[in-house]
Amino acid sequence: MSHSPVATYFLNIKNSLVSSMEGMAVTMSWLFRKPYTVQYPYAPVEPNKRLGGPETLPERYRGFLEVDIDICTACLACERACPIECIRIDVEKRVQAHDPEQKEQRMLVRFDIDMAKCMFCGLCSEPCPTGAIRHTGHFEAPVTSTEHLYMRFVDPAKPRLPYKVKKGEEPVTKPKGQIAQALYVDRKWNQGPIDFPEIPKAPVEPPPA
Amino acid sequence: MQALIQLMRDVFPSIPAAIEPYLATAVLLIAAFVLVVFAAIYAGVFIFFERRIAGRIMSRVGPNRVGPHGLLQFIADAVKLMIKEDIIPEAADRPLFRLAPYLVFMGVVAGFVVIPVSPHIIAADLNIGLLYVLAITSIAVVGVLMSGWASNSKWALFGGMRSAAQIVSYEIPNGLALLPAVLLSGTMSTQGIILAQGGAPNAPFYLAGGVPWNWYLFHSPMTMALFVVYMLAALAEGARIPFDLPEGESELVSGYNTEYSGFRFGAYFTAEFAHTWIAAGLAVIVFLGGWQVPFVQASTILNSQGWSMVGFEILAMTMFMAKMVAVIFIIIQLRWTLPRVRVDQMMVICWKYLLPITFVAVFLVLGWMLVLPWESPVAIAIRILMVVSALAVLGHYIKRVHYAILAAHDQAWMSFKVLPKFWI
Ligand code: SF4
Numbered sequence A: 001m002s003h004s005p006v007a008t009y010f011l012n013i014k015n016s017l018v019s020s021m022e023g024m025a026v027t028m029s030w031l032f033r034k035p036y037t038v039q040y041p042y043a044p045v046e047p048n049k050r051l052g053g054p055e056t057l058p059e060r061y062r063g064f065l066e067v068d069i070d071i072c073t074a075c076l077a078c079e080r081a082c083p084i085e086c087i088r089i090d091v092e093k094r095v096q097a098h099d100p101e102q103k104e105q106r107m108l109v110r111f112d113i114d115m116a117k118c119m120f121c122g123l124c125s126e127p128c129p130t131g132a133i134r135h136t137g138h139f140e141a142p143v144t145s146t147e148h149l150y151m152r153f154v155d156p157a158k159p160r161l162p163y164k165v166k167k168g169e170e171p172v173t174k175p176k177g178q179i180a181q182a183l184y185v186d187r188k189w190n191q192g193p194i195d196f197p198e199i200p201k202a203p204v205e206p207p208p209a
Numbered sequence B: 001m002q003a004l005i006q007l008m009r010d011v012f013p014s015i016p017a018a019i020e021p022y023l024a025t026a027v028l029l030i031a032a033f034v035l036v037v038f039a040a041i042y043a044g045v046f047i048f049f050e051r052r053i054a055g056r057i058m059s060r061v062g063p064n065r066v067g068p069h070g071l072l073q074f075i076a077d078a079v080k081l082m083i084k085e086d087i088i089p090e091a092a093d094r095p096l097f098r099l100a101p102y103l104v105f106m107g108v109v110a111g112f113v114v115i116p117v118s119p120h121i122i123a124a125d126l127n128i129g130l131l132y133v134l135a136i137t138s139i140a141v142v143g144v145l146m147s148g149w150a151s152n153s154k155w156a157l158f159g160g161m162r163s164a165a166q167i168v169s170y171e172i173p174n175g176l177a178l179l180p181a182v183l184l185s186g187t188m189s190t191q192g193i194i195l196a197q198g199g200a201p202n203a204p205f206y207l208a209g210g211v212p213w214n215w216y217l218f219h220s221p222m223t224m225a226l227f228v229v230y231m232l233a234a235l236a237e238g239a240r241i242p243f244d245l246p247e248g249e250s251e252l253v254s255g256y257n258t259e260y261s262g263f264r265f266g267a268y269f270t271a272e273f274a275h276t277w278i279a280a281g282l283a284v285i286v287f288l289g290g291w292q293v294p295f296v297q298a299s300t301i302l303n304s305q306g307w308s309m310v311g312f313e314i315l316a317m318t319m320f321m322a323k324m325v326a327v328i329f330i331i332i333q334l335r336w337t338l339p340r341v342r343v344d345q346m347m348v349i350c351w352k353y354l355l356p357i358t359f360v361a362v363f364l365v366l367g368w369m370l371v372l373p374w375e376s377p378v379a380i381a382i383r384i385l386m387v388v389s390a391l392a393v394l395g396h397y398i399k400r401v402h403y404a405i406l407a408a409h410d411q412a413w414m415s416f417k418v419l420p421k422f423w424i
């Protein structure tokens, strides 16, 4: 639609006044709403319950990692995906003591994540076939040393069988955040790393590049 | 001095005559001191409000750590600025670089001299008050240009040049928009303009004092247009959004004060906010009836004695401050609503829109004054009509605010359900 120059002139005046008023109505309306900001260290009594829950943080928020070792298939996809190699998984062929056939089986002897190194890129959780490794809503773990953020999910003294995916069956997992709650939050801030016995000395290969 | 002593005699007759001169001197010294810190405190409170309101508009909280609700934040900021290292660039023109901020600051502080916050609280009631304040605040542009040149920095120079271009252009609509008040009241004294907005001395009570239909704002459609023109020009003079081209932090780092730090930067900062106070103060004086109290004759206030005078002073001051804060609020809100205009748009707004509108409006006001004298019943009826139409615009605005609140909660449909039809 084209107007004569005179009409355009007055239309410009009208439009600028009306649109400014509309804009001011929008900004004014914000003065009658509660600010979205949470006064973080002061406001929530239980920060992780208030903030880590799905109600304030988005579903795909990339907080601390947790691994539900019960459904980990030991496929090493996450270890390979990590660009800075902060996941360390060791799989060994072992014979189960109580196994009558004395067959050698792949056993998960180590699953460590150095959360102090992790950059929360999310590349590890993407290829995981079962959703065992995942980001949680937890983000708060003050510690006195970066060693305390070295998270271990398998006790080397008790190697475990990897999870086998069965056809037509969804892996059953714990609610997201439950493992992280125990690992990062319920521990005291100066408690130190999780003390598993020293890893039995086996020739440690560098992870495949 | 004599007037002050006389005033003290009137208000507090019990003061012994021997100490009167000393007391008056002390009062004057305190008043001078107050005027100097006045601008700083004004600016500080303004900065506090601005930051809190900006916070809320952005759904943040804003400063809230220092003092109750962050009220003392500006003091902390000032102390921080004062103890910061004072850097002068090597290639700068040192004397000019040092002089410029104080020139800007003085230009603005001197403007406070003629701003009357109540019938008696005014530093000097000059008979050329309006002209004086327009002239003295324009000295700031010299300081701005000076700082741009002396900094020897491209950004600063750009900022200074833009500021000069802007202030020189907008000075014209700014001054002309205030002209109707001079025409209608027949004086340039700020007190005189306020007194003229109080109705005739023998007016019935519904026409007496600072009732809205005595304000020059509602004199006619033209003065309403001129009020808008004045506000826009004042924003441009104070380099506020949408006319903050001299600072344009996305283009010019920080404009003319890029190279400044520490106390000198603080002086710029304070001057800029104090300038907005003056612009708002002028708007209140010229368009919104100043300190006039509704339904109370100005002569009643001026002739009151003793404690009733103190009461009237406080009442009048409250009226003035309330209007001033309302205008300031609009200025702050505009800043967080509008984007920055381009340089060419800034010039177009001034020369193609504001200036013709001002000329036409001033001439129409002249004609209006010939046809409809201030006290004629038709003029009074039109003024009341103007007030009603302004209230209608306000009502529409509130409606839109309400709608925006509902829409933000995905409840815009509610307005269709609970509100009567005309509300939507
Ligand atoms: S989030 Fe990124 S950096 Fe952290 S463990 Fe996973 S892949 Fe590695």
Ligand code: SF4
Pocket (backbone or CB within 6 Å): A067, A071, A072, A073, A074, A075, A076, A077, A078, A079, A089, A127, A128, A129, A130, A131, A132, A133
């Ligand atoms: S956590 Fe997931 S990706 Fe990593 S080894 Fe276990 S199953 Fe594979």
